[in-house]
Amino acid sequence: MRKPNRPPPAKAQAEPDPPGTPARRAALKLLDAVLRQGLPLEAALGAANGLPNPSDRGLARAIASEVLRRLPDLDALIDETTDRVLPDDAKARFALRIALVQALALGTPPHAAIATALPLVDGGPRRLVHGVFGTLMRSGATLAEPPHLLPEVAERWSKAWGEEAAEAARANFSDRPPLDLTLADPSATAEWAEKLGATSLMPGHLRLDNADVTSLPGFEEGAWWVQDVSASLPARLIGRGEGTALDLCAAPGGKTMQLAAAGWQVTAVEMAAKRLARLSDNLARVNLSADLVEADVMRWEPQEPADAVLLDAPCSATGIFRRHPDVLHRVRPRAVADLAEVQRAMLARAAQWVKPGGHLVYAVCSLEPQEGEDVASAFTAPGFAIDPVCPEELPVGLAPNDQGFVRIPPGSLAQVGGCDGFFIARWRRDS
């Protein structure tokens, strides 16, 4: 005989979360996505997008970004205050990181920081979290300025680029990166610099303190687009032209726009449909056009070779760590090795699509030599020779290396606001 359905036993009434808790819960989800699942912060933002209030979404993102920027320093404070080291993935550690970063770096009053973080412990050691937070507040704890890089990153970059560069990278880490714009018409640089109160590191480039992009003069008419000066160099190294150019791995389209503005008839190939749609919107805003192809570069091939081929390969993106501190937490040696393998294969494919007399440019926004120097140095194909970059093609303060490649190590251009880390190589196909 079936038992009659009984109503579930009444649960003890839980205390309601203090206002502001949903933003902290979303921050916790973002951190979990980056640190435990290895996802990019941008991809994880869906977790915060469910929040009805836009300012909560912004807060969740700001908290998560700041925790990622300051993780070693936050964990050092936590570890020196607990009797036993909390596991890396313990909810208590996450709640403390979130509370401490707000109180010590984001200007949240300590009582609000802890009250909104405690519900994140969810039945865990609330008293411990409260106690550790209180001890640190009473002792006048502070966070290092600039923040420390993750020890493994500092070690890797010191080894690759020298201790001074790694220190410069750290110094750069606390500065808010400037806003760089690329002009569709480089001959109008002086005019736009004056209009926007900007400086310029080279023709076609403008640098401003951060600003609301969409309200700046020139946005509506599409006179420029946002692009870090380093990211603008690969397309610049192809120069002006009237022939055909392939832009491989093209979205969101900074380089496609540069090539189209420089007179090339561009085919932009991108695998991610959403990103390709963004590229299309970006082109429309700046009144430029290109043939857009949604395809995997490892499967697609053009009907005929092009005069210029630009491969901005998928990479660890450690060069953009200032804007996206999550990259430093997601890069593991195995991932870099896997990416380097893909990059080599893509470069070999891209080379087949260059016309004799044409150029091939390879770029990655990576600070890992395995993805830059190692890939370019290993590249050989019949008829190709390195086309060494000249110092005059780069902004003052950057220089090609002995092989004629461009390596932009961490801390570059620090005295004028810094720039992204990059690697760029250029070859010419003679036959």
Ligand SMILES: C[S@@+](CC[C@H](N)C(=O)[O-])C[C@H]1O[C@@H](n2cnc3c(N)ncnc32)[C@H](O)[C@@H]1O
């Ligand atoms: C570094 S971003 C490109 C940035 C872009 N060139 C620009 O200047 O705006 C790399 C891009 O490559 C795309 N991608 C990755 N693997 C790809 C593949 N196998 N085929 C085509 N696109 C790919 C990614 O979706 C991403 O949009």
